[in-house]
Amino acid sequence: MVAPGAHGLRRAGPGEDFWQYRPATHGDTARSIDWRRSARSDSQFVRDREVQTAQAVALWVSRGQGMTYSGARDRPDKNARAQLLALALGMVLLRGGERVGLLGQPARSGRMQAERLAEGLIGAVPAQGDDDSPSPEALRPNQRLVILSDFLADPAWLEALLARAAGLGVRGVLMQVLDPDEENFPYSGAVLFRSLSGAIRHDSRDAAGLREAYLARLAERRDWLRAQAESAGWHFGHHTTDHAPAVALSWLYRMLEG
Template identity: 75%
Template sequence: MSLSPAELRARAQAASAHLPGLILSAERLSRLVAPGAHGMRRAGAGEDFWQYRAAEPGESARNIDWRRSARSDVEFVRDREAQTAQSVGIWVSRGQGMDYSGDPERLPKGQRAQLLALALAMVLLRGGEKVGLLGRPARTGRRQVDRMAEGLTGLIPVDTDDDAPSAEAVRTNQRLVIISDFLTETDWVAALLSRATALGVRGVLLQVLDPDEEEFPYSGAVDFRSLSGNMRHDSRDAAGLRDAYLMRLAQRRDWLTAQAQGAGWYFGHHRTDHPPAHALSWLYQVLGG
């Protein structure tokens, strides 16, 4: 279904209505994680001190740390830690299902995903990293926070339940963060990871779900419909579906874990009723791994 320009503007305005609150919430959340550049833990052309080592025969005099060497009969070289010149690309699904919340007191999955994405960007930017939405320029500096926030809230929801990042947007010298509910078609995951592996790109898959999607607390007659209206299942005994649903969810997670591990990536999952700081800390840690 195509939308008129007026409909597109209305959707964009509705999506960006919570922009100031998103920035404030992300700022508070990001303060819970101490930033730092992700070094490669080997000698190289970085800026941070790593170790002293004894000078080797033929070592250039400009490499000698004369102050440290003056305290010994041995000449020492001050090695720095090599750091990646990589940028971080973040993608957040805008499939219709991301607008779901099982309780009006909980954020929809999409808004929680936006919060995590922006807070992670803030932490990385404070550490001097380049960050951007996947397919858009990655930059440093405070202004990039505003660009990221505007980009996240300005994303128009797709008209279907499925949403996928373009594998062609993956470039070398990137680390990627892919946030979705991963509940619909997932063939794109294998395609994305295949391209990432070929380019030497590492990253993270994070599944964000509502507690109702985690626990399936339904019983009796329930008419299940996707938010797009493209899928529907009318059940007279919803409780009888619980075991099969939970098994399918576990199988989906096992598959995502295997796909991620096979590509040298990480897979994690987060519930919208759990503190976002836990997911943020995990994302930051594994990106530096």
């Protein structure tokens, strides 16, 4: 279940959630005193609440041609699933009063912003290559960023992005979206492997013999992504297109709260 709402800033101020008790000081009115708590000691205490504010959340979905892959007709391609997750997350955040936008565009609140997000996601021009990357220059101080990609191409760009993010106080989430065939490598016999752009080709006479090495490389890539995320104070998760999107959506929202 996803329960949208404003995010606390972990300091005293206007808000609905209890933050802490503190000793009453000069200037506190009798109305601000928590008399029940004060009755348990010789001092008077004030019940502080946690200041809350809408946070700016930026969404980025890879437009690489590799994201258009689907291993079966009854499954969505990775791009369609990533767009669905981004739009659903944006709508949940907007419903909770947050400001949301695609990376590089203004983050806004309100019902009309959901339409802008949908138009921006659907109208995104595909990249010429199999993968692409967000521009570090598009980051804004103290925003939250959600990146959805398959991360199968060279991910070296991530280090520069996270370094700039750290300097700007940007925290966020990386989510790897894969097709089940990319997750499990169910191939055997003679198979011609070709990237969606056609830039990479590999003709194998024994695809099953590649499975162990492929899965090891995938695990290595995933461990690297997780380590990069954790070192920057970010979160990393992965999702396959044969699983329910609601589970991934709930996880994304929880990570943004953390």
